[in-house]
Amino acid sequence: MGSGEFAAIDRIRSLFPDPPPGQVWIGDDAAVLEGGLLVAADAIVAGVHFKYEADPVDVGWRAVAVNVSDIAAMGGRPTALLVTVAAPSHVDLDGLYRGIAAAAQKYSCPVVGGDLTNSETLVVSVTVLGTTDGRHAVLRAGAAPGDIVYVTGPLGGAAASGYHLRPEPRVAEGIESAIKGATSMIDVSDGLAADLGHVLDASRVGVVIDTVPVADGATDEHAWTGGEDYELLFTIRPGVKVDALPIGHIVEDRDKRPPYAHGWEHTFG
Amino acid sequence: MGSGEFAAIDRIRSLFPDPPPGQVWIGDDAAVLEGGLLVAADAIVAGVHFKYEADPVDVGWRAVAVNVSDIAAMGGRPTALLVTVAAPSHVDLDGLYRGIAAAAQKYSCPVVGGDLTNSETLVVSVTVLGTTDGRHAVLRAGAAPGDIVYVTGPLGGAAASGYHLRPEPRVAEGIESAIKGATSMIDVSDGLAADLGHVLDASRVGVVIDTVPVADGATDEHAWTGGEDYELLFTIRPGVKVDALPIGHIVEDRDKRPPYAHGWEHTFG
Numbered sequence: 001m002g003s004g005e006f007a008a009i010d011r012i013r014s015l016f017p018d019p020p021p022g023q024v025w026i027g028d029d030a031a032v033l034e035g036g037l038l039v040a041a042d043a044i045v046a047g048v049h050f051k052y053e054a055d056p057v058d059v060g061w062r063a064v065a066v067n068v069s070d071i072a073a074m075g076g077r078p079t080a081l082l083v084t085v086a087a088p089s090h091v092d093l094d095g096l097y098r099g100i101a102a103a104a105q106k107y108s109c110p111v112v113g114g115d116l117t118n119s120e121t122l123v124v125s126v127t128v129l130g131t132t133d134g135r136h137a138v139l140r141a142g143a144a145p146g147d148i149v150y151v152t153g154p155l156g157g158a159a160a161s162g163y164h165l166r167p168e169p170r171v172a173e174g175i176e177s178a179i180k181g182a183t184s185m186i187d188v189s190d191g192l193a194a195d196l197g198h199v200l201d202a203s204r205v206g207v208v209i210d211t212v213p214v215a216d217g218a219t220d221e222h223a224w225t226g227g228e229d230y231e232l233l234f235t236i237r238p239g240v241k242v243d244a245l246p247i248g249h250i251v252e253d254r255d256k257r258p259p260y261a262h263g264w265e266h267t268f269g
Numbered sequence: 270m271g272s273g274e275f276a277a278i279d280r281i282r283s284l285f286p287d288p289p290p291g292q293v294w295i296g297d298d299a300a301v302l303e304g305g306l307l308v309a310a311d312a313i314v315a316g317v318h319f320k321y322e323a324d325p326v327d328v329g330w331r332a333v334a335v336n337v338s339d340i341a342a343m344g345g346r347p348t349a350l351l352v353t354v355a356a357p358s359h360v361d362l363d364g365l366y367r368g369i370a371a372a373a374q375k376y377s378c379p380v381v382g383g384d385l386t387n388s389e390t391l392v393v394s395v396t397v398l399g400t401t402d403g404r405h406a407v408l409r410a411g412a413a414p415g416d417i418v419y420v421t422g423p424l425g426g427a428a429a430s431g432y433h434l435r436p437e438p439r440v441a442e443g444i445e446s447a448i449k450g451a452t453s454m455i456d457v458s459d460g461l462a463a464d465l466g467h468v469l470d471a472s473r474v475g476v477v478i479d480t481v482p483v484a485d486g487a488t489d490e491h492a493w494t495g496g497e498d499y500e501l502l503f504t505i506r507p508g509v510k511v512d513a514l515p516i517g518h519i520v521e522d523r524d525k526r527p528p529y530a531h532g533w534e535h536t537f538g
Contacts, residue, residue, distance in 0.1 A: 009385065011362075011363060011366075012362070012363075012366045012385070015366050015367060015369075015370040016370060016373070016379065016380050017379055019379075019381070023381075025379065025380070025381040025382065026380070026381065026382055026383070030382065031349075031351075031381040031382040033349060033381065033398075037306075039349070039351060039381065039382060039396075039398070040351070040382055041351035041352070041353050041382055041383050041384055041394075041396055042353065042384045043353035043354075043355050043384050043386055043392070043394060044386075045355050045386055045387065045388045047388075047389065048386060048387050048388065049386070080300075080302060080308070082300075082308060082309070082310035082396050083310070084310050084311065084312035084394040085312075086312050086314050086390070086392045086394075093280075093281070094280055094281075097280075097281045097284050098284060100284075101284040101285060104285070110285065110286055110288075110294065111285050111294070111295070112288070112292075112294040112295065112300040112302065112308065113294065113295055113299065113300040113308060113309055113310055114295070114310050115310055115311045115312050115394075116278065116281070117312055117313075117314055117317060117318070118314065118317050119314045119316075119317065119390050119392055120316065120389065120390045121355070121388050121389045121390035121392070123312070123355045123388055123390070123392040123394070125310075125312060125353040125355075125384075125392070125394035127308075127310055127351050127396035129302075129308070
């Protein structure tokens with residue numbers, strides 16, 4: 001929605017109370033509630049997040065995948081979905097729900113409820129529930145000076161290729177990182193610059209970047225600002241062996257920022 | 270969406286797996302998950318559920334209230350909300366979120382996450398979490414011959430008055446009914462005929478109606494088909510003292526149906 005959205009979100013946040021100790025509400029990839037219950041919600045909209053002529057099966061898949069990625073980014077495991085569909089009468093609902101069902105099956109999070117209604121614009125809103133399975137949720141805050149910064153795969157491929165039709169969130173990788181002690185984590189949905197920026201802001205630290213793995217056919221700028229790769233970015237103490245790509249390390253100096261500082265962002269929870 | 274929606278919902282349901290024993294997924298007011306976790310999601314859409322020129326504060330309230338009512342209908346207590354807003358740029362977001370925050374405060378269920386995005390049509394989708402506080406959830410299924418049928422207040426007022434701007438879900442009444450042993454329950458959102466019909470279908474029973482309490486200024490038809498009153502309808506064994514209005518009793522003969530059998534319905538979970 002552009003930069004005006006940030007101001008709106010700040011005003012909106014001020015309307016809502018803060019969580020009790022041990023819980024996280026608005027401001028991370030997912031909320032962390034009592035008992036390690038994780039929950040997140042994101043809507044995708046025709047003409048904004050996908051083209052009007054997009055295959056409804058892909059739209060259904062994407063609506064689930066972007067939400068599952070938010071659970072992955074907490075080091076969690078998705079457990080259930082609720083899906084509300086607001087759709088014009090010409091939309092192929094069977095295709096849309098086939099895509100939803102395929103992603104639900106792939107990520108083992110059944111659709112337990114939802115709503116179907118008429119609308120002039122197709123809006124698919126998904127809420128995903130998840131669990132930390134007794135571990136601590138990995139937040140955006142927690143990166144400490146000396147931590148190594150990793151990404152789970154090369155970046156920029158989505159932007160370079162016109163975006164993946166069926167993004168695949170990194171659930172297994174997120175859980176592995178959490179088990180190994182990741183100190184912070186986020187999914188790279190808005191671009192490395194923006195999402196790394198969220199980790200630095202939440203953790204009140206800076207970063208020194210050595211090298212960024214760029215996907216085949218993509219440029220540095222794609223990797224930094226393209227978004228929608230749905231790889232995970234995490235930080236972890238040095239010396240821990242992980243199956244991911246190191247890109248730099250965390251420093252105390254908060255003025256050490258990544259390049260391409262302006263990505264885009266459209267979520268507040 | 271009219272009668273075509275029922276066919277679509279039947280096809281959609283066939284795509285999704287059935288729940289394990291002890292859980293309820295699609296088909297009741299809310300899903301019942303492990304540990305008595307309740308969850309429901311409903312979207313409201315400009316031009317469908319409210320007028321384009323509606324006060325955004327009322328729209329925000331309504332989006333929360335209709336979801337809270339689904340938790341009330343299980344005999345549950347709402348605990349948290351997730352809200353996705355897809356909105357045209359001219360919408361007064363501050364007003365909308367003030368309405369959301371007011372209802373969240375009134376029903377003690379804080380907004381813990383969500384999403385704000387651009388859209389040509391205003392769609393407010395809410396997911397509500399709730400708890401049974403260790404009791405059994407009260408389902409649509411469970412009404413047995415001899416049970417008395419109650420409603421928590423007179424019906425038809427919403428339809429007669431042009432619909433309430435700020436419906437008030439009956440959370441306390443739902444919990445009281447559950448504690449006293451209600452055998453089935455539903456919220457009267459689509460009209461008494463349709464919603465009582467859901468209870469009869471799910472419970473595989475019939476009903477004999479004695480009298481229906483009609484709200485001031487409303488007609489019998491308003492009461493049976495108007496919808497959006499958000500009173501609760503429940504059944505309970507005879508002889509239990511409850512603070513509600515009896516309208517009839519359950520019989521074994523499934524051919525004994527209420528009058529005005531065609532209401533409207535737009536949810537599948």
